[in-house]
Amino acid sequence: MTLDLEAVYTDLHRHPELSYAEHRTAGIVADHLTALGLEVRTGVGRTGVVGVLANGDGPTVLLRADMDALPVQEETGLPYASTARGTDPDGNDVPVMHACGHDVHVTCLLGAVDALVADRASWSGTVVAVFQPAEEVGTGAQAMVDDDLFEHAPRPDVVLGQHVSPLPAGVIGVRPGPFFAGADAVTVRLFGRGGHGSRPETTVDPVVLAASVIMRLQTVVSREIAATETAVVTVGTVHAGTKENIIPGEATLGLSMRSYSAATRERLLGSVRRIVAGEAAAAGAPAEPTVTVGYSFPALVNDASATDRTAAAFRASFGDQGVTDPGLVTGSEDVGTLATAAGVPLVFWLLGSEDPQRFAAALAAGTLDSEIPSNHSPRFAPQLHPTLEHGVEALVVAAREWLG
Numbered sequence: 001m002t003l004d005l006e007a008v009y010t011d012l013h014r015h016p017e018l019s020y021a022e023h024r025t026a027g028i029v030a031d032h033l034t035a036l037g038l039e040v041r042t043g044v045g046r047t048g049v050v051g052v053l054a055n056g057d058g059p060t061v062l063l064r065a066d067m068d069a070l071p072v073q074e075e076t077g078l079p080y081a082s083t084a085r086g087t088d089p090d091g092n093d094v095p096v097m098h099a100c101g102h103d104v105h106v107t108c109l110l111g112a113v114d115a116l117v118a119d120r121a122s123w124s125g126t127v128v129a130v131f132q133p134a135e136e137v138g139t140g141a142q143a144m145v146d147d148d149l150f151e152h153a154p155r156p157d158v159v160l161g162q163h164v165s166p167l168p169a170g171v172i173g174v175r176p177g178p179f180f181a182g183a184d185a186v187t188v189r190l191f192g193r194g195g196h197g198s199r200p201e202t203t204v205d206p207v208v209l210a211a212s213v214i215m216r217l218q219t220v221v222s223r224e225i226a227a228t229e230t231a232v233v234t235v236g237t238v239h240a241g242t243k244e245n246i247i248p249g250e251a252t253l254g255l256s257m258r259s260y261s262a263a264t265r266e267r268l269l270g271s272v273r274r275i276v277a278g279e280a281a282a283a284g285a286p287a288e289p290t291v292t293v294g295y296s297f298p299a300l301v302n303d304a305s306a307t308d309r310t311a312a313a314f315r316a317s318f319g320d321q322g323v324t325d326p327g328l329v330t331g332s333e334d335v336g337t338l339a340t341a342a343g344v345p346l347v348f349w350l351l352g353s354e355d356p357q358r359f360a361a362a363l364a365a366g367t368l369d370s371e372i373p374s375n376h377s378p379r380f381a382p383q384l385h386p387t388l389e390h391g392v393e394a395l396v397v398a399a400r401e402w403l404g
Helices: 005-014 023-035 102-118 140-146 206-224 262-283 304-318 336-342 356-365 384-402
Strands: 039-044 048-055 060-066 085-087 093-095 125-132 158-168 177-180 182-191 231-240 250-259 290-297 300-302 346-354
Touching (some): 023 048, 060 336, 102 158, 206 250, 206 262, 231 262, 250 262
Parallel strands (some): 158 346
Antiparallel strands (some): 048 125, 085 093, 231 250
């Protein structure tokens, strides 16, 4: 392999970019793919990059990596930690960090393409390397499809991809069927009647109303969803007011909901709407609240037979101890959109990145949740080696299982 994985990764980590702002990252990707001799198309779905490596007759395999980062202030203390800032969709200046590991994904896919080019005498077919924007907002895969992805690149026979995770480095986590949850972003606007903080009797306080809504929402999963189902309702943002002695006129909540079935999703949405309306009525709100669904991720469902086939290839390469079933993941992913649009199987897996000894110690102590930073944490820091090398090998092993 000619690619310096660590150099590429640390550069990407130092220079993260928000969704649809991945211009520098896309340029690096395009330059590498062009240098390797691939047919390259840029600007797909705004900032996506597609590279096609044709190598004779045989199946077509799509390998996908996402490129965008998050509005998170990094707290890892690493020498290559991000100090970057960006502008969010609302025009706010925010810190930016690769807190979800998409820099790992990009690096590993570039390394896998490099390895496949170097060993092209041993396989035949076509590799389509897709570097996707805007996974974090759930629209990047669809944006690439809408921008005629499969008109300008061969339609694949399978879609393959991976996501870095706090599993031990050297371990692959994969399961057939439902794997990652579907997600909905929901915005709730609550309307009150503002006034002076010293005279609450003249107002309808939307802050108190928001507090009531937040607490009541905690009962949706615990009291309205069967214990055999999996669901999450999280209130991630609360915005109200400008000064401590002014009761504001409205409050806004940002919710994230996760589910694995259409029936559970509809139950969650119905419960949220009912609770919001009921609490607003109980507070005497002067106007009906609004509940707006923003971006949505479909549940990620791995094709059973394709997953079994790919997992067998992983076990042959990494041993039984190197492949595990991690159970359902309540995080979300939009890679399934690519497979659905192409009408082909999806196989997606988790790539372990945590120090194995640290992971084992936390597991034994029952402190995994508190001791091991996970994706989206400001302290999320994958162990570079062997994570990068293992991620490259996993993509190559999976691709070669499907290529001629």
